[in-house]
Amino acid sequence: MKPAPVQSEPDLSGRPGPSAVPDLSDGSALARRAAELDAADELAPLRELFTVAPGTVYLDGNSLGALPRHVPARMQEVITHEWGALGIRSWEESGWWTAPERIGDRIAPLVGAAPGTVVVGDSTSVNVFKALVAAVRTAGDDRDEILVDAETFPTDGYIAASAARMTGRRIVPYAPGDPIGPRTAAVLVNHVDYRTGRLHDLPAVTAAVHAAGAVVVWDLCHSAGALPVGLAAHGVDFAVGCTYKYLNGGPGSPAFLYVRPDLQASFDSPLPGWTSHVDPFGMEPGYTPADGAPRGRVGTPDILSMLALESALDVWEGVSVEAVRAKSLVLTDFFLECVSLGSVTPAAPELRGSQVSLRCENAGAVMKELIARGVVGDFRPPDILRFGFTPLYVGFGDALRAARVLGEVLA
Ligand SMILES: Cc1ncc(COP(=O)(O)O)c(C=O)c1O
Structure with missing residues (x-):
């Protein structure tokens, strides 16, 4: 189903503006290829579901995904009806209370997880903390090392260092493929390196961690x-991720936490907030954790971002992540x-991964x-240009335009 465009919305159709980007109708071999690839692209119609400013080639979906056109109308309804008219009744009547698990179940198939194993809430940083401390507690007392991806996005490293201090472990830098010894309790790895776009071998690393008993x-x-x-x-044990990049959830949209089904019953959260209690409204002084995915919750869900x-x-209705990957490559x-x-x-x-980083x-x-000329990517110090390719709304003509504008800027 194609969500209807929002009424009185400015023209943010994503079609290139009149002069911001080079003309591609020059008959060059690359321009012909781009046109052929766009014509054969089964995902191309999805672009109409998103708002991208006119004249812009948006290659920053690896940082903040584009706005799906129908979201403002839904948010208008949430604010005026669910919050404005129903008020507190919406926790139950509008399904606010169960949103973290319901939305977790929407994300689960996109990451190959079973229903009931993903919960949405908090930031990635907070979920790294929950997952890593729980992982160390799962591994047992005789293992005193936490291995952390040496190239990790900084927040994971900062959080891991604090988790190590709190749990009496020490941090050891790790590169996927390094040997893992009997002292290792837990291993924290980024699936795709945020700077280089390198994809790590999740099946092999997971198997190696398990073989070492970590x-x-x-x-x-x-x-x-x-x-x-x-x-x-x-057989991944724990996973976390954000939703504002390739899932287009909006700035600061809540992150998710995955716990493997057979680890859910022993999942020992270091942040056992009241909404993860088995009976949150019982207001008991003692903590008894809920079963299943709700155990990963902490406090009141951030409903506006979540919805x-x-x-x-x-x-994503009718769209497979396999098709997205095929186009991305x-x-x-x-x-x-x-x-x-x-x-x-x-x-x-x-x-x-789904980004290209150029030195x-x-x-x-x-x-x-580049941004001034309508090609939006980003920069990571000291010398990296990052271009994220979100196949739902980026086409081959966009890729060629971005490359040509880059060529002009460099010239
Ligand atoms: C790999 C990785 N981990 C963690 C984060 C930070 O997430 P949050 O700000 O939701 O805590 C980011 C943000 O870009 C990231 O790229």
């Missing part, structure tokens, strides 16, 4: 909604073919100029 926590921020993850198929995310997930291949800068993102498809002198200034 527990794995995956950070899926850059893979959820971008590629198949297979949490259940690969924006739920609405945004409608764009062709798209990023094509972009790599169109650009002249050196890529730090591996060329091999099994090592590539570039004065990368900060170059990205500023």
Whole structure:
């Protein structure tokens, strides 16, 4: 189903504006290829479901996903009717109370998880804390090391360091593929490296962690909604991820936490807030955890962000993450073919997420100029230009336009 556009919405159709980007109708081989690939792209119609400012090639969905067109109307309803008219009745009548698990069940198939194993809430940072401390507690007292992805997004490292201090463990830097010894309690790894776009081998690393008797926590921020993850198929213990990148949930939309079904009963959260209590409204002084996914909750759910995310997930109706991955690989291949800068993102498809990172002198200034010319990516110090490819709303013409504008800026 195609959600209806919002009334009196400005024209944010995503169609390129008149002069912001180069004309691609120049008959060049790359322009012909882009047109052919766009014409054959089964996901191309989905672009109409999103708002992208006119004249913009939006390649920053690996940081903040684009707004699905129908979300503002839904939020208007949530605010005026559910909050305004129904008020507190909405916790029950509008399904607010159960939203963390209901939305978790919408995300579960996108990461290969069973219903009832994913809960939505809090930030990724907070969920890293919950998952990592629970992982260490699961591993037992005789293991005194926490291995952390040496290239991790900083927040995971900061949180892990604090978790280590609190649990009396020490941090050991880890590169996927390194040997894992008998002292390892838990291993925290990013599925896709935020800087280079490198995809790590989740099945192999998970198997190696388990062979060493340790527990794995995956950070899926850059893979959820971008590629198949297979949490259940690969026996992952714990996983966390954000929803504002490839799941388009909106700025600061709540993150998710996955706990493997057979670990749910022993999941020992370091943040046992009242909404994870078996009887939250019993107001008992003592804590008894709920069963299942609700045990991963902490406090009152952030309903407005959560319901924006739920609405945004409608764009996945009838869309498989496998199809998204297939297009992402062709798209990023094509972009790599169109650009002249050196890529730090591996060329091999099994090592590539859904972004392309290019090394570039004065990368900060170059990205500023790209954005001024309508190509929105981002910059990571000291010298990386990042371009995220969200197949739901990015096409091959966009990839070529971005490459050409980059060429002009560099020239
Ligand atoms: C890999 C990774 N982990 C964690 C985070 C931070 O998540 P949050 O701000 O939701 O805590 C990010 C943010 O971009 C990220 O890329």
